[in-house]
Amino acid sequence: MPRSNLVADSLARVGAGTIKGVTQALLNFGRFWVFSGYAASFIPLEMTSARGWRRFLPQCFQIGTRSAPVVMLTGMFIGMVLIVQGWAQFDAANMADRLGAIVIISLCQELGPVLAGVMLAGRAGGALTAELGTMNVTEQLLALRSMGADPIRYLVTPRFVACVVLTPLLTAYADLMGTLGAWGVYVLVFQGQSEPFWYNARQTVEMWDLNSGLFKSIFFGAAIGLVSCYKGFHCKPGAEGVGQACTQSFVTSFILILMLDLFLGFLLNGVYSAWFGFRSLV
């Protein structure tokens, strides 16, 4: 085959592959939003019926109670390590008593919600995808439909609501444990004074810091719930299909959490600047 034909052929193949890939991605994106909207449309019905609550409460236990220890542990270690990393610089600048406040703000605004979200995506999100994926490949979703039950209402809506409600709660736990961990290392390891730590924290940390983190975590929870359920519902057959769906679910949730964090960060900073003006932390 002449070289020019070979190049044209390869380019055509790459072009066709790209178009197919982009079309597929757009289709999946559209399907995801239809799926999400459909799941959200059942919230009023589910949350106002006894049957809905019977489906919702066990999910709160699975998603919230079972994830609490790992989220709290993560928050605590992050608080501790931030003090370890920041101590030398702040001490050299003679501002060690300000370190606690800075760490608490970092935890409440960014690290608490993001790390709680990531831990939740790994632990609860993975479990949701695996459970729904297994139900999918063993025809349990079809069985639900064949018995007149809507699988999205029955399975997705309670899980989605549980994720939205419990992610902020778990984030609050992570913030609390991170603060206590930071204080512990500050006082016990670096022999810092407890009183200036809390005094500066009270002076610097605002309710806005805590609330903005919790506000973001609502979106992280929604992303985790919807992505995990969507991946489970659309997984390929077999054990490999379920495994792939779990991996995709975690990776997609993780990336979505980071993207949402960026955009919500812009939004919240803009709102803060417009209402309260500039704030100096040092």
Next chain:
Amino acid sequence: METDHPVIELRRVSKSFGRQRVLDDIDLQVERGKNTVIIGRSGTGKSVLLKHIVGLLRPDRGEVYFEGQRVDRLHERAWVPIRRQISFVFQLNALFDSMTVLENVAFPMTENTTGRIDREKIRHLAAKCLELVGLTGFEKKRPAELSGGEKKRVALARAIAMDPPPKVVLYDEPTAGLDPQRSDGINKLIRQMQHDFNVTGVVVTHDMRSTAEVGDRVLVLWNGHFVADGTAQEVLQAQEPHVRRFVQGIAEPGDVVTFTA
């Protein structure tokens, strides 16, 4: 209310997956109160056909009727009252792992009760259905603790656990993976459901013994078409080459791969 319509009717139904045409202009009328058995090689679209009847799949072309009502274009929510009259026994049983055996059997009644649920009545009916399939005492077990035959019997109990009982039960490979004795037990249960509840059955199977035992009418699906239709005896003794080879369990000439050195 009994009508003159066939309970289920498929008119010129076609279905393809990608480039593979699985059902090709299929016509089928299912007679009320009888067991219709559909046999055919794996991958010929028998389960696909069953799923069209209960709306789990929609035809690319053609029409599906239930009790004279066209159903293939119905919205998912409009299917609910129809699905209350049709039960599906899945090939993999599709029991809900997170529930006990009793909860599994009670599920269709719980889910399809509007308004206040009489839990005691549902429990009682579910226990009665378990008794019918010989599984009294299994109420609190989980599906993971059951053998293949027990799971199949729970799936059958769930299929009849409706008040009133379903008009139609669709059985997808009800004896697959079971030993001959267990298979015989399942066949007897299928007949019992037909006689006790006047249930119309549509059975998809590869099992010739099961076909002979439960089938009032037998159809053979081959390459998307029915190539034989008759009583069990007529079909099992048919001379059409594909049917004869299938019934006798002889590979098609193209299926045999020979290795040469």
